[in-house]
Amino acid sequence: MAGEKILIVDDEKSMCQYLSIMLRKEGYDVKTVHNGKKALQEIKESSLDVVITDIRMEGMDGIELLGAVKETNPSLPVIIMTAYASTKTAIDALNRGAFHYLIKRAKNDEIKMVIRNALDLHRVKNENMFLKKQLKKKDDFKEIIGKSEEIQGVFNLVNKVAETDSTILISGESGTGKELIAKAIHYRSGRANAPFVSINCGALPENLLESELFGHVKGSFTGAIRDKDGMFKVASGGTFFLDEVGETTLAIQVKLLRVLQEREIIPVGGTAPIKVDVRLIAATNADLEKAVKEERFRADLYYRLNVIPVVIPPLRDRRDDIPLLVEHFLHIASGRSGRRKTISREAMELLTAYDWPGNVRELENIVERACILQEGDEINVEDLPDKVRHHSQERRKVVMQETQMTLDELEKEYLVSVLEETNWQKKKASAILGINASTLYRKIQRYGLSQDRLKDQ
Ligand SMILES: Nc1ncnc2c1ncn2[C@@H]1O[C@H](COP(=O)(O)OP(=O)(O)OP(=O)(O)O)[C@@H](O)[C@H]1O
Ligand SMILES: [Mg+2]
Structure with missing residues (x-):
C-alpha cells in the first residue's frame, strides 16, 4: 500500500538523501531527521509505519533510540543501519527488538525488501490488535432474528449485496436494527477480516467530526499536537459505517462526496490527498429525500449513497x-x-x-x-x-368509536375491556359489570373467551 510513512534517522545527510530519494520513488512518505532526540519527537507526534536508524550518532545512538521506541511504541518496527558489518552489534540490535539489520552498502533491492517486510509485519500487527479488540466486542456476533416476510426480504437483500463492494444506504426508524444489518453485511463480505469502523455523525460537532473522519496534520488547529489518522484510514480494507448521515453539515457532505467519487481524503490542514480503500455503508432514520428537497442534504451525495437502498420496516x-x-x-x-x-x-x-x-x-x-x-x-x-398494558385498551376504544357494532359485539368488547382492566379478576370484573360470577362465566363462554385466564381473588 502506497503512502506508508518511513522515518530515516542518520547524522550523515547524504545517506538520508540517498535513501529518501530511493524510497520516495517507491511511493513511500519519507521523513528524515539527523539525531535521536528529533527522531523521538517525530515518533511521538506522527503516526509512522517504520523507522530506519543509523547506529553511530552523536548524543543518542541507534541502539538507545531502539530501546526508547520499544518502550513508547512497541509495535513500530525499527531497522538498524550501520556502515560496517559487525556480528556483535547486529545480534545486540536484534536482541533488543530491532526488526532487521542492514549494512549501508547493501543493494537497493535488499534495502527495499527489508522495508517491505517490516511494513507488512507492522500492518499485520495492527490488524491483529484491531481484531482482538473486535473479538472482545461480542456485540459484533449478535444473531439476527426474524421470520416475517418483510424482514426476510431484508435478509435476502443483505446476502445478495454483501459480496459486492457497492455503497449501501440503510434506512429505518430508531432501534430497527440498522447497525446490526450493517455489521451483517460486513461480516458476510470479502472485507470481513478487515475492520468494521462506525461513527455517529449526529454525536459530534462539525470540527471534531471532520477530524475524526479524515484525520488532521500537526498544527492544523489548537490542540492538534501531532498528526492523527482519521477513521477512514483506520477502516482501510474494511467497511466504514456512517451512522445518522442525515445529520452532517453541507461542508462535510462535500468531503464525503469526494471519498465516494475519488476514493481519497484530505486530512484537516493537509494538502495532499490520501487514497482510501473502504466500503461505505450509511444509515439514516430521517427522510433523506425530503432533506434533499429542502436543500439540507446534497442531491449528488444522496444518489451516490443510495446505490442500494435497504429499508428496515418498523416492528409494528x-x-x-x-x-x-x-x-x-x-x-x-x-x-x-x-x-x-x-x-x-x-x-x-x-x-x-x-x-x-x-x-x-x-x-x-x-x-x-x-x-x-x-x-x-x-x-x-x-x-x-x-404503556404496554394500556395500549390494547386504547386501541379497542378507538375501534369501538370508529365502527358501527351490534349490541352483541358491543357487549363482547366491553366485557373484554373490563376483564383486561381488572386483570381478569373475577370479583372485580363482576362488580363493575353488575352481574354475578356465574353470569360472567356464561358470557365468557358465549363469546368464546378463555376461562383459564380468570383469577379467583
Ligand atoms: N432482527 C433483530 N434480531 C435481534 N436483535 C435485533 C434485531 N434488530 C435489532 N436488534 C437489537 O436491537 C438493538 C437496536 O439495534 P441497532 O442498534 O442495530 O438499531 P439502529 O437502527 O441502529 O438504532 P438507532 O437508529 O437508534 O441507532 C440492538 O441491541 C440490536 O442487537
Ligand atoms: Mg444505530
Whole structure:
C-alpha cells in the first residue's frame, strides 16, 4: 500500500538523501531527521509505519533510540543501519527488538525488501490488535432474528449485496436494527477480516467530526499536537459505517462526496490527498429525500449513497417477529440470571399488540426489565410497563368509536375491556359489570373467551 510513512534517522545527510530519494520513488512518505532526540519527537507526534536508524550518532545512538521506541511504541518496527558489518552489534540490535539489520552498502533491492517486510509485519500487527479488540466486542456476533416476510426480504437483500463492494444506504426508524444489518453485511463480505469502523455523525460537532473522519496534520488547529489518522484510514480494507448521515453539515457532505467519487481524503490542514480503500455503508432514520428537497442534504451525495437502498420496516409492521424476538431476548436475559424464564400468553399478546415506537431496542429493554422485576419463572402482564398494558385498551376504544357494532359485539368488547382492566379478576370484573360470577362465566363462554385466564381473588 502506497503512502506508508518511513522515518530515516542518520547524522550523515547524504545517506538520508540517498535513501529518501530511493524510497520516495517507491511511493513511500519519507521523513528524515539527523539525531535521536528529533527522531523521538517525530515518533511521538506522527503516526509512522517504520523507522530506519543509523547506529553511530552523536548524543543518542541507534541502539538507545531502539530501546526508547520499544518502550513508547512497541509495535513500530525499527531497522538498524550501520556502515560496517559487525556480528556483535547486529545480534545486540536484534536482541533488543530491532526488526532487521542492514549494512549501508547493501543493494537497493535488499534495502527495499527489508522495508517491505517490516511494513507488512507492522500492518499485520495492527490488524491483529484491531481484531482482538473486535473479538472482545461480542456485540459484533449478535444473531439476527426474524421470520416475517418483510424482514426476510431484508435478509435476502443483505446476502445478495454483501459480496459486492457497492455503497449501501440503510434506512429505518430508531432501534430497527440498522447497525446490526450493517455489521451483517460486513461480516458476510470479502472485507470481513478487515475492520468494521462506525461513527455517529449526529454525536459530534462539525470540527471534531471532520477530524475524526479524515484525520488532521500537526498544527492544523489548537490542540492538534501531532498528526492523527482519521477513521477512514483506520477502516482501510474494511467497511466504514456512517451512522445518522442525515445529520452532517453541507461542508462535510462535500468531503464525503469526494471519498465516494475519488476514493481519497484530505486530512484537516493537509494538502495532499490520501487514497482510501473502504466500503461505505450509511444509515439514516430521517427522510433523506425530503432533506434533499429542502436543500439540507446534497442531491449528488444522496444518489451516490443510495446505490442500494435497504429499508428496515418498523416492528409494528412486522408483528410476526415479535414473539420470536421476545423469546430471543428472554433467552439472553435468562442466560445472565442462570434460569430460563417463560412468558404468559396474556403478556405475549400485549407485547404483540403494542406499537413499539422504539422498535426492537425498546422491546429488548422491556423484556430485560421484566426479567429483572419477575423473580419467579414466568413473566406476567404485571411485569410489563403501563404503556404496554394500556395500549390494547386504547386501541379497542378507538375501534369501538370508529365502527358501527351490534349490541352483541358491543357487549363482547366491553366485557373484554373490563376483564383486561381488572386483570381478569373475577370479583372485580363482576362488580363493575353488575352481574354475578356465574353470569360472567356464561358470557365468557358465549363469546368464546378463555376461562383459564380468570383469577379467583
Ligand atoms: N432482527 C433483530 N434480531 C435481534 N436483535 C435485533 C434485531 N434488530 C435489532 N436488534 C437489537 O436491537 C438493538 C437496536 O439495534 P441497532 O442498534 O442495530 O438499531 P439502529 O437502527 O441502529 O438504532 P438507532 O437508529 O437508534 O441507532 C440492538 O441491541 C440490536 O442487537
Ligand atoms: Mg444505530
